Amino acid sequence: MKKVVVITSGGDAPGMNAALYGIVKKATEENIEVYGAKCGYIGIIEENFVPLTIENTFPYLRQGGTILETIRFPAFQEKEVQRTAVEIMEKHDFDALIVIGGDGSYKGAAKLSQFYFPVIAIPATIDNDIFGTENSLGFSTAVSNATAVIDKLSTTAASHGHIFVVEVMGRHSGNIAKKVGKAVGADMTIIPEKEFTTEEVIESLDLSKKQDKKYSMIVTAEGAISCLELTKNIERNSKYKVHPLILGHIQRGGDPACEDRILGIEFGEVAIKLLKKKKYGIALRVYGGKIDALPLSEYL
Ligand SMILES: Nc1ncnc2c1ncn2[C@@H]1O[C@H](COP(=O)(O)OP(=O)(O)OP(=O)(O)O)[C@@H](O)[C@H]1O
Numbered sequence: 572m573k574k575v576v577v578i579t580s581g582g583d584a585p586g587m588n589a590a591l592y593g594i595v596k597k598a599t600e601e602n603i604e605v606y607g608a609k610c611g612y613i614g615i616i617e618e619n620f621v622p623l624t625i626e627n628t629f630p631y632l633r634q635g636g637t638i639l640e641t642i643r644f645p646a647f648q649e650k651e652v653q654r655t656a657v658e659i660m661e662k663h664d665f666d667a668l669i670v671i672g673g674d675g676s677y678k679g680a681a682k683l684s685q686f687y688f689p690v691i692a693i694p695a696t697i698d699n700d701i702f703g704t705e706n707s708l709g710f711s712t713a714v715s716n717a718t719a720v721i722d723k724l725s726t727t728a729a730s731h732g733h734i735f736v737v738e739v740m741g742r743h744s745g746n747i748a749k750k751v752g753k754a755v756g757a758d759m760t761i762i763p764e765k766e767f768t769t770e771e772v773i774e775s776l777d778l779s780k781k782q783d784k785k786y787s788m789i790v791t792a793e794g795a796i797s798c799l800e801l802t803k804n805i806e807r808n809s810k811y812k813v814h815p816l817i818l819g820h821i822q823r824g825g826d827p828a829c830e831d832r833i834l835g836i837e838f839g840e841v842a843i844k845l846l847k848k849k850k851y852g853i854a855l856r857v858y859g860g861k862i863d864a865l866p867l868s869e870y871l
């Protein structure tokens with residue numbers, strides 16, 4: 572193992588830069604050269620490679636986003652595009668690819684592995700919805716970011732007795748909503764995995780009033796219902812006036828929480844250790860609180 576290439580793919584996740592630093596740190600100890608392809612899978616196809624060194628990764632270990640940047644690239648689902656990626660990586664003498672990304676990125680990694688190219692995937696998505704792992708880079712930070720904003724909202728909401736419906740991210744997953752809803756003591760949390768009715772939401776607001784709470788808070792995941800639609804539904808079917816708020820990309824923004832930094836560095840180091848032992852075709856995960864790996868074929 573002499574030369575590896577890394578991508579960050581899907582939505583950026585705080586902790587991706589820490590993973591890049593972890594990879595470079597361990598690779599440097601092992602005399603392995605590291606390159607990054609810019610903007611995810613498209614960077615391989617466009618042969619947009621940049622050298623990654625301690626000098627250009629260490630300063631960003633504590634910074635959110637991804638210095639390699641990321642673009643969603645749906646064409647990568649085509650087999651011919653995947654084949655081209657493998658040919659390009661071979662042409663540039665890369666011995667392995669490390670993919671840092673979410674469940675879509677994991678599918679791309681699994682497909683490349685079918686061409687017998689050595690691949691390791693590192694879980695990174697604020698949604699924490701990758702099969703098999705208890706945690707993914709960015710989740711902890713996103714939950715903290717959303718909780719901090721709602722905490723701010725609570726003081727003004729309490730002063731006016733307002734009702735807020737706050738929409739958090741998660742197109743297919745209620746993981747952020749569930750944690751945030753718990754942390755802020757939401758009157759109801761709505762997630763894509765569970766059906767709900769407007770009547771149930773109104774009942775939760777009735778209960779909140781009955782309990783003399785100073786304000787009411789509903790948390791909804793974007794994939795369940797948008798806060799604008801839910802606001803309309805509540806106002807049409809009750810006497811309540813509702814204030815909607817979409818938290819949006821602020822959840823992915825800013826610097827990684829300590830947990831995501833540490834996990835990022837550890838994932839990066841483990842990826843290089845495994846590649847050095849010729850273990851690839853695998854996806855890293857957190858299981859029982861520890862880092863281990865599943866075969867990438869699980870993600871096809
Ligand atoms: N079925 C697939 N086969 C091959 N490549 C895929 C597949 N699905 C997604 N990809 C590649 O992975 C990239 C990232 O996937 P996607 O946009 O779903 O984000 P993600 O990795 O799930 O991250 P996030 O959870 O943050 O959205 C896509 O832009 C595409 O290049």
Ligand SMILES: O=P(O)(O)OC[C@H]1O[C@](O)(CO)[C@@H](O)[C@@H]1O
Binds near residue numbers: 581643696741
């Ligand atoms: O920034 P984009 O491409 O609009 O993606 C938004 C999506 O990405 C995620 O933040 C995951 O990274 C989802 O929660 C959200 O639905």
